[in-house]
Amino acid sequence: GENVEQHPSTLSVQEGDSAVIKCTYSDSASNYFPWYKQELGKGPQLIIDIRSNVGEKKDQRIAVTLNKTAKHFSLHITETQPEDSAVYFCAWGTDSWGKFQFGAGTQVVVTP
Amino acid sequence: NAGVMQNPRHLVRRRGQEARLRCSPVKGHSHVYWYRQLPEEGLKFMVYLQKENIIDESGMPKERFSAEFPKEGPSILRIQQVVRGDSAAYFCASSPGQGDNSPLHFGNGTRLTVT
Numbered sequence A: 001g002e003n004v005e006q007h008p009s010t011l012s013v014q015e016g017d018s019a020v021i022k023c024t025y026s027d028s029a030s031n032y033f034p035w036y037k038q039e040l041g042k043g044p045q046l047i048i049d050i051r052s053n054v055g056e057k058k059d060q061r062i063a064v065t066l067n068k069t070a071k072h073f074s075l076h077i078t079e080t081q082p083e084d085s086a087v088y089f090c091a092w093g094t095d096s097w098g099k100f101q102f103g104a105g106t107q108v109v110v111t112p
Numbered sequence B: 001n002a003g004v005m006q007n008p009r010h011l012v013r014r015r016g017q018e019a020r021l022r023c024s025p026v027k028g029h030s031h032v033y034w035y036r037q038l039p040e041e042g043l044k045f046m047v048y049l050q051k052e053n054i055i056d057e058s059g060m061p062k063e064r065f066s067a068e069f070p071k072e073g074p075s076i077l078r079i080q081q082v083v084r085g086d087s088a089a090y091f092c093a094s095s096p097g098q099g100d101n102s103p104l105h106f107g108n109g110t111r112l113t114v115t
Helices: none
Strands: A004-007 A008-015 A019-023 A031-039 A045-051 A056-059 A064-069 A070-076 A084-091 A106-111 B005-007 B010-013 B019-024 B031-037 B043-050 B053-056 B065-068 B076-077 B088-095 B112-113
Touching: A004 A084, A008 A019, A019 A084, A019 A106, A031 A064, A045 A056, A056 B053, A070 A084, B005 B088, B010 B019, B019 B088, B019 B112, B031 B076, B043 B065, B043 B076, B076 B088
Parallel strands: A008 A106, B010 B112
Antiparallel strands: A004 A019, A019 A070, A031 A045, A031 A084, A056 A064, A064 A070, A084 A106, B005 B019, B019 B076, B031 B043, B031 B088, B043 B053, B065 B076, B088 B112
């Protein structure tokens, strides 16, 4: 199957600092790249997504960048807060339906 | 508005028993997806259903697993003769359709433990 590599697997940041998570995919046909946040005991929640015709998208403190040539996309969280602590998953697929490949996840811990 | 509802939240089964996991999609959503999450791993696609139809079951194990989404009622993921390796969190997601305006909404999952 197609793989998505996600790095780092764990990330510890001081409150107020930035966090960056990177994913690399292999299928050049993919054109939709969502990011999900999963808190303990809950399901994944969509936090931001980007499509292949856009290079960058921002929503308040979070942003996603996409490099289609290099086949990687990144999540950026600025001014991190303790409530940002969670596991973050990247995913990819085609925007025609919800069959996604997911990365293995990044455990983000924001320390006060 | 109620989101995707899954029940039970936790399910314990002994080896050889059957597990039934239920998923009620967001009201008005006709597309349902099931994903499995093993401990400390990402989600793996299992099956995609629309009302009364299985559209893609390429992620489903060939034996013991089945899924349905009847005209009335919730979607059901059924695991027969469970084994310890079936222990995982099973997530259901729904969407109103396909295309740019149909993001997935996930439920909070059913955590299956096989003893």
